[in-house]
Amino acid sequence: MRGPDGEIDEAELRVGEVHDHAAGMTAVGVSLKRAYEQMGVARTVMTLPLLNQRHGFDCPGCAWPESQGRRKPAEFCENGAKAVAEEATTRRVTREFFAAHPIAELATKTDYWLGQQGRLTEPMVLRPGGTHYEPISWEAAFALMAGELNAMTSPDEALFYTSGRTSNEAAFLYQLFGRSLGTNNLPDCSNMCHESSGAALTETIGIGKGSVSLADLHGADLILVVGQNPGTNHPRMLSALEEAKRGGASIISVNPLPEAGLMRFKDPQGVRGVLGGGTALTDVFCQIRLGGDLAFFKAIAARLFALEEQAPGTVLDREFLDRHTHGFDPYRVQARDVDEKELLAATGLTSELLDEVAVRFARAERIVLCWAMGLTQHKHSVPTIRKAVNLLLLRGMIGKPGAGVCPVRGHSNVQGDRTMGICEKMPESFLAALDAEFGITSPRKHGYDTVDGIRAMARGEIRVFMGMGGNFARATPDTQVTEAALRRCLLTVQVSTKLNRSHLATGDTALILPTLGRTERDPSGFVTVEDSMSVVHRSRGRLRPASGHLLSEPVIVCRLARATLGAGHPGPWEEFETGYDRVREAIARVVPGCEDYNTRVRGRNGFVLPHPPRDSREFPTTTGKAHLTVNELTYPRVPEGRLLLQTLRSHDQYNTTIYGLSDRYRGIENARRVVMVHPGDLGQLGLRDGQTVDLVSEWTDGTERRVTAFRVVAYPTARGCAAAYYPETNPLVPLDSVADTSNTPASKSVVVRLEPAAGPFRENP
Ligand SMILES: Nc1nc2c(c(=O)[nH]1)N[C@H]1C(S)=C(S)[C@@H](COP(=O)(O)OP(=O)(O)OC[C@H]3O[C@@H](n4cnc5c(=O)[nH]c(N)nc54)[C@H](O)[C@@H]3O)O[C@H]1N2
Ligand SMILES: Nc1nc2c(c(=O)[nH]1)N[C@H]1C(S)=C(S)[C@@H](COP(=O)(O)OP(=O)(O)OC[C@H]3O[C@@H](n4cnc5c(=O)[nH]c(N)nc54)[C@H](O)[C@@H]3O)O[C@H]1N2
Ligand SMILES: [Mo]
Numbered sequence: 001m002r003g004p005d006g007e008i009d010e011a012e013l014r015v016g017e018v019h020d021h022a023a024g025m026t027a028v029g030v031s032l033k034r035a036y037e038q039m040g041v042a043r044t045v046m047t048l049p050l051l052n053q054r055h056g057f058d059c060p061g062c063a064w065p066e067s068q069g070r071r072k073p074a075e076f077c078e079n080g081a082k083a084v085a086e087e088a089t090t091r092r093v094t095r096e097f098f099a100a101h102p103i104a105e106l107a108t109k110t111d112y113w114l115g116q117q118g119r120l121t122e123p124m125v126l127r128p129g130g131t132h133y134e135p136i137s138w139e140a141a142f143a144l145m146a147g148e149l150n151a152m153t154s155p156d157e158a159l160f161y162t163s164g165r166t167s168n169e170a171a172f173l174y175q176l177f178g179r180s181l182g183t184n185n186l187p188d189c190s191n192m193c194h195e196s197s198g199a200a201l202t203e204t205i206g207i208g209k210g211s212v213s214l215a216d217l218h219g220a221d222l223i224l225v226v227g228q229n230p231g232t233n234h235p236r237m238l239s240a241l242e243e244a245k246r247g248g249a250s251i252i253s254v255n256p257l258p259e260a261g262l263m264r265f266k267d268p269q270g271v272r273g274v275l276g277g278g279t280a281l282t283d284v285f286c287q288i289r290l291g292g293d294l295a296f297f298k299a300i301a302a303r304l305f306a307l308e309e310q311a312p313g314t315v316l317d318r319e320f321l322d323r324h325t326h327g328f329d330p331y332r333v334q335a336r337d338v339d340e341k342e343l344l345a346a347t348g349l350t351s352e353l354l355d356e357v358a359v360r361f362a363r364a365e366r367i368v369l370c371w372a373m374g375l376t377q378h379k380h381s382v383p384t385i386r387k388a389v390n391l392l393l394l395r396g397m398i399g400k401p402g403a404g405v406c407p408v409r410g411h412s413n414v415q416g417d418r419t420m421g422i423c424e425k426m427p428e429s430f431l432a433a434l435d436a437e438f439g440i441t442s443p444r445k446h447g448y449d450t451v452d453g454i455r456a457m458a459r460g461e462i463r464v465f466m467g468m469g470g471n472f473a474r475a476t477p478d479t480q481v482t483e484a485a486l487r488r489c490l491l492t493v494q495v496s497t498k499l500n501r502s503h504l505a506t507g508d509t510a511l512i513l514p515t516l517g518r519t520e521r522d523p524s525g526f527v528t529v530e531d532s533m534s535v536v537h538r539s540r541g542r543l544r545p546a547s548g549h550l551l552s553e554p555v556i557v558c559r560l561a562r563a564t565l566g567a568g569h570p571g572p573w574e575e576f577e578t579g580y581d582r583v584r585e586a587i588a589r590v591v592p593g594c595e596d597y598n599t600r601v602r603g604r605n606g607f608v609l610p611h612p613p614r615d616s617r618e619f620p621t622t623t624g625k626a627h628l629t630v631n632e633l634t635y636p637r638v639p640e641g642r643l644l645l646q647t648l649r650s651h652d653q654y655n656t657t658i659y660g661l662s663d664r665y666r667g668i669e670n671a672r673r674v675v676m677v678h679p680g681d682l683g684q685l686g687l688r689d690g691q692t693v694d695l696v697s698e699w700t701d702g703t704e705r706r707v708t709a710f711r712v713v714a715y716p717t718a719r720g721c722a723a724a725y726y727p728e729t730n731p732l733v734p735l736d737s738v739a740d741t742s743n744t745p746a747s748k749s750v751v752v753r754l755e756p757a758a759g760p761f762r763e764n765p
Contacts, residue, residue, distance in 0.1 A: 012670040012671065013668075013669070013670055013671035013674065013711055013761070014668075014669040014670050015667055015668055015669070015713050016667035016668075016669065017667050018258065018260070018665070018666055018667050018715070018716060019260040019664065019665040019666070019667065020258075020260060020263045020264055021260055021263060021264035022231030022232075022235070022238060022260045022261035022263075022264070022665055026664070027077070027078035027235075028078070030078050030082075030662075030664075031048075031076075031077075031078045031081035031082065032044070032081070034081065034082050034085045034659065034660070035047075035048060035081055035082075035084070035085045037085070038085035038086065038088065038089035038090070038091070039084075039085055039088045039089060039090060040090060043088055043090065043543065044085075046542065046543065047084055047088050047519055047542075047543060048076065048081060048084065050542060051075065051076040051080060051081075051084060052066045052071070052075040052076055052080070053071060053075060054071070054538075054604065054605075055540070056539075056540065056542070057518045057519055057539045057540055057541045057542070058412055058413075058518060058529050058531075058537070058539035059076055059080040059083065059084070059412060059518075060083050060084070060087060060165055060412055060517065060518045060519075061076075061077075061079055061080040061082075061083040061412060061654065062079075062080075062233060062234045062236075062408075062409070062410060062411075062412060062532075063164075063408075063409035063410065063411060063412050063413070063414060063415060063531050063532040064234045064236045064237050064408070064531065064532060065213075065214050065531040065532060065533045065535050066531070066535075066537075067214065068213075068214065068215070068535075068605050075236075076236070077235030077236050078235060079232065079233075079235055079651070079654070080235070080236075082652075082654070082659045082660075083654055084519060085659075086115065086498070086654070086657060086659060087119075087497060087498075087517040087518065087519055088517070088519045088543055089118055089119060090118075091116070091117060091118025091119065092118045092119055092121050092546065092547070093117045093118050093119065093120050093121060093498075093499050094121050094122075095121075095122060095124070095134075095135045097117065098124055098132055098133040098134070099132060099134075101132075102131045102132050103126065103130075103131060103132065103133070103504055103506075104131065106499075106503075106504055107501075107504045110658070110763060111474065111500065111501060111656055111657075111658050111727065112658035112660075112661070112672075114498075114499045114500055114501065115498050115499065115500065115657050115658055115659075117498075117499050118498075119497060119498060119514070119517075119546035119547070120496055120497060120498065120499060120512060120514035120546075120547075121514060121546060121547035121549060121550075122135055122514060122547060122549040123135070123136050123137065123138055123141045123511065123512065123513055123514065123549070124136060124511070124512040125140075125141065125144070125509065125510070125511055125512075126506055126509065126510040126511075127509060128508040128509055133503075133510075133512065136511070138549075138551065138559070141511050141513060142559050142560055142562075142563035142564075143563060144491070144509070144511065145464070145466075145491065145493060145511070145560055145563065145564065146560070146563035146564040148463065148464050148490060148491045148509075149181065149464055149564050150564060151463075152463050152464065154182075155181045155182030155183040155443070156182075156183050156185060156445075156447070156461075157461065157462055157463040157464065158178070158181065158183055158185060158462070158463065158464040158465075158466070159185045159187065159448060159453045159456070159457065159462050159464070159465050159466070160174065160177075160178045160183075160185060160186050160187075160466050160468070161186075161187050161188065161189075161450070161453070161465070161466065161467045161468065161470060161472050162174060162186065162187075162188040162189070162417055162422045162467075162468045162469065162470070163188070163189045163411060163467070163468065163469035163470025163471075163475075164188065164189050164190060164193070164409075164410065164411025164412065164413055164414025164415075164417055164470075165411050165412055165413055165469050165470075165518070166413060166417055166422075166468050166469055166553055167413060167416075167527035167528060167529060167539070167553065167554070168413065168416045168417075168419070168420050168527065168528045168529060168530065168536070168587065169527050169528065169554045169580045169583045169584065169587075170468065170527070170552070170553035170554045170557060171413070171416065171417040171420040171421070171422050171468075172420040172421060172583060172586070172587050172590075172591075173554050173557040173558060173561070173576060173583060174186075174422070174468055174553075174557050175420065175421035175422050175426075176421075176434065176438065176561075176571060177557055177560065177561045177564075177565075177571075179421075179431070179434065179440065179442040179443065180438070180440050180561065180565055180569060180571060181564065181565070182443050183443060183447055184424050184425065184426070184442075184443055184445065184446055184447030185424065185447035185448045185453065185462075186421075186422050186423060186424050186447055187424060187447075187448055187449045187450040187452075187453045188414070188417060188418070188422050188423070188450070189410075189411060189414060189450075189470055189475060190414050190417070190418060190422075191449040191450035191451065191742075191743065191744060192377075192450055192475060192476065192477075192744055192745055192747070193373070193376065193409075193410050193411070193414065193744070194372075194376055194407050194409055194410070194414070195376070195449075195739075195742040195743065195744045196375070196376040196377075196381035196382050196384075196385060196739050196741075196742040196744050197371070197375075197376055197385055197407035198418070198742070199382050199741050199742040200381075200382045200383075200384075200385035200386045200389065201385070201389070201405065201407070203382075203386065203621070203627060203629070204386055204389040204390075204393075204621070204626060204627045204628075204629060205389065205398060205405070205613045205619055205621070205626050205627075206612065206613065206619040206620035206621040206626070207611055207612065207613060207620060208418075209407075209415065209534055209609075209611060210404070210405055210406045210407050210408075210409075210532060210533060210534070211398055211399065211404035211405050211406075211611055211613050211614040212368055212403070212404040212405070212406045212533065212614070213533050213608070213614075214240060214533060215401075216366075216368060216401060216402050216403065216404055217240045217241075217243075217244055217368055217406065218240060218243045218244055218247065219244070219247065219366060219401055219402035220244050220249050220366045220367065220368040220402045220403065221247075221248060221249050221250070221364050221365055221366045221367075221402065222249060222250055222251075222252070222360055222361065222364035222366070222367045222368075223241065223244055223249055223250075223251050223252070223367075223368045223369075223370060224251075224252045224253075224254065224367070224368070224369045224370065224371075225241075225251060225252070225253050225254070225255075225262060225282075225370045225371075226253075226254040226255075226293060226369065226370065226371040226374065226375055226388070227254065227255065227293065227371050227372055227373060227374015227375040227376075227748075228255075228370060228371055228372035228373070228374060228408055229255070229257075229259045229261060229262070229372075229648070229649070230259075230261050230262065230370075230408070231259055231260050231261010231262065231651075231665060232259075232261060232649060232650075232651045232665065233372065233410070233649060234372075234408055235261065237370075237408065238261055238281070241281050242279045242281070245279055245281065250283040250284070250360060250364075251281050251282050251283055251284075252282070252283065252284045252285075252286065252357055252360065253281075253282045253284070253285050253286065254286045254288050254293065254296060254374075255285075255286075255287070255288065255374065256287060256288055256289065256290055256374075256646070256717050256718035256721045256723070257287075257666075257676075257715075257716075257717050257718075257723065258285065258287065258716055259665070260665030260666070261281075261665065262281055262282050262285075263280070263281060263282055263285075264279065264280050264281060264282075284353070284356060284357060284360065286347075286349055286353060286357065287348070287349070287718050288347050288348060288349060288718060289346065289347060289348035289635075289644075289718045289719070289720060289721055290378075290636065290644045290646055290718065290720075290721040290748060290749055291346075291378045291379075291380070291635050291636040291644065291748070291749050292346045292347040292348060292349075292635055293347075293374075293375055293384050293388075294346075294380055294383060294384040294387055294631065294633065294634060294635060295342070295343045295346035295347050295633060295635050296343075296346075296347045296349070296354075297384065297387040297388050297390070297391055298335070298338060298343060298387060298633055299338065299340075299343045299347065299349075299354045299358075300354065300357055300358050300361055300391055301335045301387070301390060301391055301394065302335055302336060302338045303354065303355065303358030303359075303362075304316070304358060304361065304362055304391070304394055304395075305332065305335055305336050307358065307359070307362045308362075314362070315362045315394075315395070316394055316395070317394070317395050317396030317397075319396070320393070320396030321393070321394070321396070324393075324396075324399075324617055324619065324625055324626055325393050325625050325626045325627070325628055326621075326623045326625040326626070326627050326628065327627050327628040327629065327630070328628055330630050331390060331628035331629065331630055334630045334631075335390070338633075339633075342633065343633075346633070346635035348718050348719060348720075361391065361395070362395075364395075365402075366397075366400070366401065366402030366403045367392065367395065367397045367403050368402070368403060368404055368405075368406050369388055369391075369392060369397075369404075369405055369406060370406040370407075370408055371385070371388070371406075371407055371408065372407070372408045372410070373410075373648070373747075373748065374646075374748060375388070376407075376739070376742075376744060377739070377744055377745065377746055377747040377748040377749075378636070378739060378746050378748055378749050379634075379636070379737070379738070379739055379740060379746050379749065380634040380635070380739070380740065381739040381740075381742060381744060381746075382739060382740060382741040382742055383629075383631035383632070383634065383740075384631075385407075386629045386631055387629075387631050388405075389405065389626075389629075390628050390629060392404070392405060393626050393628055394628075398613050398614070398617070398626065399613050399614055399615075399616070399617035404614060406532075406533075407532075408532055409531075409532040410655075412518075412529060412531075413529040413530060415530050415531070415532060415534070416528075416529050416530030416536070419530055419591060419593075419594075419609065420587065420591060421434070421590075421591070424446055424447035424448055424449050425446040425447070428444075429592070430590070430591070430592075431444065433589070433590045433591075434590050437586055437589050437590050438570055438571055438586075439570040440570060440571070449743050450476060450743075451476075451477075451735060451738055451743050451744075451745065452743065454476060454478075454481070454482050454485050454735060455485075455735070457485035457486060457488055457489060458481060458484065458485040458488065460488050462488070462489055463489060463490045463491065464489060464490065464491045464492075464493070464507075465486060465489045465491070465492045465493065465507065466492075466493040466494075466495070467492075467493065467494045467495065467496075467502060468495050468553060468557075469495060469496065469497075469515075469553070470502075471500040471501060471502045471655070471656040471657075471727075472486070472494075472502050473486055473500075473501045473502040473504070473505040474500060474501045474502065474656040474727045474730065475655060475656050475727065475730075476730065476745070477730055477733035477734065477735055477737070477745040477747065478705070478730070478731065478733055478734055478735040479727075479730045479731040480705075480731055481735050482505075482735070483505040486502075486505045486506065486507065487505065487506065487507065488507070489506075489507030489508070490507050490508050490509065491507050491508070491509045491510070491511070492505075492506045492507040492509075492510045492511075493510070493511040493513060494510075494511070494512055494513065495513045495515050495553060495556055496512060496513070496514065496515065497514065497515060497516075497517045497546075498657065500656060500657075501656070513551075513556055514546075514547065514549065514550050515550055515551060515552060515553050515556060516541070516545055516550050516551070516552045516553070517541070517546075518539060518541055519541045519542070519543045520541040520542075520543045520544070520545045520546070520550075521541055521542055521543065521544065521545065522540075522541065522552045524552060524554065524555065524577065524578060524579055524580055525540075525579055525580045525581070526538045526539060526540040526580070527539055527540075527554075527580060528584070528597075528601050528606070530609065533608075534608055534609040534611055535605065535606055535607070535608050535609075536594075536597075536600075536601055536606045536607055536608070536609060537601065537605065537606030538601055538602070538606065554576065554577070554580065554583065555577050558573040558574070558576050558577040559573075559577070561573045562574070581598050584597045584598045584601070585597070585598065592610075593609040593610045594609075613626070636749045636751075638720060638751055639698075639751070641685065641753060642698065642751050642752060642753050643677065643681065643685075643720060643721065643722040643751075643752055643753070643754065644720060644721050644722065644749055644750070644751060644752075645675070645695065645697070645721075645722045645723070645724060645729070645732070645749075645750040645751075645752045646721065646722070646723050646724075646747070646748040646749070646750075647723075647724060647725065647726040647727075647729045647730065647732075647733065647747045647748065647750065648723055648724075648725065648726060648748075649725070649726065650662075650663035650666070650668070650672065650725050651663045651664050651665055651666070652664070653725070655726075655727075656727045658672070663725075666715070668713060671711060671761075671763060672725050672728055672763065673707075673709065673710045673711065673725075673728055673761070673762075673763055674710060674711045674712075674713045674724065674725070675693065675695060675710045675711070675712055675713065675722055675723070675724045675754070676713050676714075676715035676717055676722060676723040676724065677712055677713070677714065677715060677717070677722045677754070678714075678715065678716065678717050678718070678719050678720075678721070679714040680719060681719060681720060681722075682712065682714055685754060687712055687754060687756075688712070689712055689713065689714035690711065690712060690713075691711070691712045691756065692709050692710070692711055692712075692756070692757040692759075692760065692761045693709075693710055693711075693712055693754040693755060693756055693757050694706055694707065694708045694709065694710070694754070694755045694756075694757045694758075695707050695710055695724065695729065695732060695752050695754060696752060696753050696754075696755055697732035697733070697734070697750050697751060697752050698751050698752070698753065699734040699736070699737060699751075701734075701736070703734065705731055705732050705733075705734065706731075706732075707728065707729060707731050707732060708757060708758075708759060709757045709759050709760065709761050709762055710724065710757075710761075711761050712754070722752065722754075726747065729750075730747075732750050732752065733745055733746070733747050733750055737749075737750070
């Protein structure tokens, strides 16, 4: 078995059957086992029943919404329980731990090992030239930060990163602090996540958010799930899909992998899920090639026009198109102009399958399109999503019950953080309102997003990096480049709950500021979050904090602001610190749609933010109409003898946090340094299942990047497409390999060759 140090040897990789269903009783068992291991029985009993309840806390897992009606006694999933166990663990990282482990030693450990050491308990500092982190008081830490920030020659020498778990209150204060200091350098994890969705939706429908509610999903008669693995990453979504199916919906899944959760679902909370065979979810499975989705949407659009021609007036929603859209004529010309052979090559699908999808699409009355990282992390992601929107517009599927766009968000408050102003280029209206509220002058020059921030750090232009949560060193692409960039800073600061690799890739001086998690009691009151469907609601933890030294994220920002901006700054930082109602009063005046925030968020289900296309078919675009867009056919070209690699999540991780080594639904156990390849491709490449290989990525500028000693797993993925886990494969993603417009790293299309490895398989980096 795996030792307590998380080291694994070659003998232990186990590959079993790929599962054809998700959840069921095994999921319940795994939830409880992990919870007991990390928290013990008493804390488990105190926390899990509060998860996603009205009086409890919001799951720090995904952003899937809670039911608006009666909630089940257990309104969470296996992976939500793991997220909670990870945070509410009784294990602790103390000053003695840091005294015993030099940085150089910690750097040899796996991400899994680092996370398993437990919760951070007090502020720590790494001094220039130091080998170990040492304790530091909060006052001294804030003074140190203030000193560095005030010594900058320009406020743009600071970079303030946010991970999407940060509450609305903390996010609002954090952007206020950054802008008070004078910078818009506010990159966030969304830059690596749904930025492409935001960019495409803003351009086409005028607002970068999804247009459906849970009720719409339940009432849909056709749901497309494209580039998403809900069984692992949004398990509660499976219940919604199941409910839609009970109402007669059909489901089309578009994915290079036959993901268990999409095929069949056993609801662990329903009798059928526990005893029976569960619900078959997917009606039509399109095993698409990586990056073939633009071609897929194009193929469907061409077929819709052909079907309309056969039976005029039956497919296109003429009235909607006339009243609410712009650009139909140029779009129609391009949509009809297709090279079927090329579309088949790009998608890897058959004409018959595409016909079937098109017919279902043409006949359905209420269509919801769901997607996640499989669509957003490619070079041509923005045009791909624009094309998906075209399809819905043709059939008038936005702004009516049971229909719409549903980009399924990742981090539990990533959408709320953006609403609160975490963005390097907020609109003028927001900045003007912020200035009026606080009597400040926000900078108007756009700041850096994540990739541009790394480039600036690499050029030596950033002196201070601060991470409000997250794991910047590990979540970002091109690990070696990014770590070297971080090392060029004078000061790096991480506000964290758990130890991670970003604490080891540091500037000359580094601070770890330990903070409260979602599950813990915050003396300043409850916080609020926004889910993937624009519902804003409360979250309140009940557990005793992991240590008496922790401060909440909002309090950390307030104290930092007071230390840095001084008493003369007009922001009421002291008042903000003692009660979050005062923060929400300011939010109500600054953020559109948040009027009367304090009252409305105290309502039973919180409140839903406005969304003009959803609410009234109004499209806040430049023309006041939804835009049909013309997008050239593009798809990844892979040279002979190479594979296209996607970097994705296993069933046992939360982004860079590794819960364990069981990718149960894919049948891969006890190892993460594996690469899944189609058996047919293995034969062609002269490789065999179980062989140890290096993965070498080839970038267009001739540079190569390598990760060593991965095990090959023969796997039923689409031909020519490989898959391996993130973050172990982030070193392969070139910093310059990004999506056009959104600047999102193209983590789902990395051209690689596999070389027999020189060394043996090993799990440690
Ligand atoms: N348990 C758990 N939950 C999570 C997370 C976690 O790590 N663990 N992370 C959270 C976050 S931040 C996010 S953003 C979401 C991520 O949720 P997902 O987007 O589901 O996450 P990935 O593992 O990246 O899976 C991408 C899926 O898209 C498919 N895919 C990849 N490339 C393509 C393509 O070119 N075309 C198509 N059609 N499909 C493709 C993959 O096969 C895979 O099924 O989950 C959130 N929830
Ligand atoms: N190759 C590749 N790269 C990717 C992706 C991919 O699919 N492939 N996905 C991208 C996506 S979608 C995303 S969203 C990013 C994720 O990027 P991040 O959001 O930066 O990464 P996480 O792993 O979610 O962050 C985990 C850390 O957050 C801290 N943390 C946890 N809870 C809290 C809290 O309550 N408060 C604070 N202050 N800290 C907390 C813990 O210390 C933990 O170590 O990664 C991106 N990177
Ligand atoms: Mo994400």
